[in-house]
Amino acid sequence: MNHIVFLLVPGVHLLDLAGPAQVFSTASDFGHPYTLSYIAERPVVPTAQDLPLVARLDWPELRPEDLIVVPGWRSLALVDSPDIGAAALRALRDHHARGGTVASVCAGAEALGRAGLLDGRRCTTHHDVQDELARRYPRATVVRDVLYTADDRVVTSAGIASGIDLALHLIANQHGPAVAAQVARDMVVYARRNGHEPQASAMLRYRSHLDDTVHHAQNLIDARFDRALPLSTLAATVGVSERTLTRLFTRATGGLTPLRYQQTLRLERAEHLICHGATVDAAARAVGFEDARMLRRLRARGH
Structure with a gap:
């Protein structure tokens, strides 16, 4: 449009x-x-x-x-x-x-x-x-x-x-x-959806904190969740050690590590694609999994 x-x-x-x-x-x-x-x-x-x-x-x-x-x-x-x-x-x-x-x-x-x-x-x-x-x-x-x-x-x-x-x-x-x-974050609102998808987007569900370092890391993951993003690269980009980033991230998001957050975004996007007709294999490739086995495991256990 x-x-x-x-x-x-x-x-x-x-x-x-x-x-x-x-x-x-x-x-x-x-x-x-x-x-x-x-x-x-x-x-x-x-x-x-x-x-x-x-x-x-x-x-x-x-x-x-x-x-x-x-x-x-x-x-x-x-x-x-x-x-x-x-x-x-x-x-x-x-x-x-x-x-x-x-x-x-x-x-x-x-x-x-x-x-x-x-x-x-x-x-x-x-x-x-x-x-x-x-x-x-x-x-x-x-x-x-x-x-x-x-x-x-x-x-x-x-x-x-x-x-x-x-x-x-x-x-x-x-x-x-x-x-x-x-857009939603810039407007200070929550992204909402209905139907077969969760009403609160994972990209905003874990944003109710005030840690700028974690927000910076989340911004990077949001933009590149479908690509490999090593913890070392992420930590260096935001200017802290890997251990510090993991500690801050886990505390701010209520228990998620950066990798778990990235997997959550991948799973949510994959579910969206599957609901709109994509196969599990195609959805897995689109969100960055090397094959569909990890996606199937995450779906089976509800992440």
């Missing part, structure tokens, strides 16, 4: 919009450029927080690798949501029909429903309106109490801040989990 288009509806929640926009903007800062556009049916869009937004009226030409996001808006019930014009709904349908991805945050799922994009697909929304979404779109499968769902290039997320989790998920799919973790 290179172009991210946010479709703004009157009463839009600022965090529904700003959260995903910040994720893609931060990814751009790390060398993965995105163009962000804000489209509406009027040049000035009122928000739920009383800060008006200026938007463009014309839709850019989109390619299949681009993304349309519909942030949510303030509404006690979906049936009382603001009108969304036929042109906007057609833009959503056409983009998806051409192979593009569409996404929603919170009540934004209503727009995808009106566009006919929820029929036959899994979706979610804010817990306050999940039941109503299921009643309004009975051909959809509303998944309750998850942060987000992804089904056939239709990605929906729960309320407000979950738009950040949705965007991080898309970044991980596009650029890999290390980039998503880098």
Whole structure:
């Protein structure tokens, strides 16, 4: 995805919009450029927080690798949501029909429903309106109490801040989990996932400490977990002895050595690849194991 288009509806929640926009903007800062556009049916869009937004009226030409996001808006019930014009709904349908991805945050799922994009697909929304979404779109499968769902290039997320989790998920799919973790860490948030994968990324699960030396070592492992990284090289790079690094690392991460941390990252990435159709052998090679036996052992014992 290179172009991210946010479709703004009157009463839009600022965090529904700003959260995903910040994720893609931060990814751009790390060398993965995105163009962000804000489209509406009027040049000035009122928000739920009383800060008006200026938007463009014309839709850019989109390619299949681009993304349309519909942030949510303030509404006690979906049936009382603001009108969304036929042109906007057609833009959503056409983009998806051409192979593009569409996404929603919170009540934004209503727009995808009106566009006919929820029929036959899994979706979610804010817990306050999940039941109503299921009643309004009975051909959809509303998944309750998850942060987000992804089904056939239709990605929906729960309320407000979950738009950040949705965007991080898309970044991980596009650029890999290390980039998503880098973006999340820069934003001081936790990378979250759902489905068959753990909700908290291993790259951030062991970051709740204040040891700069260990953070430095983790940054190196995060970037090179699929390659050989001897303890001696790691220790020399961060400027301490091997024994000191092992002691600091184990204390900061609650018992993990640098090697065990690297294996955890490899296992998590391998599970992600296997869930998306890769064989165990292919996944093992992709994450840096010389053969699949180590991966099979780690999977068998749950690491």
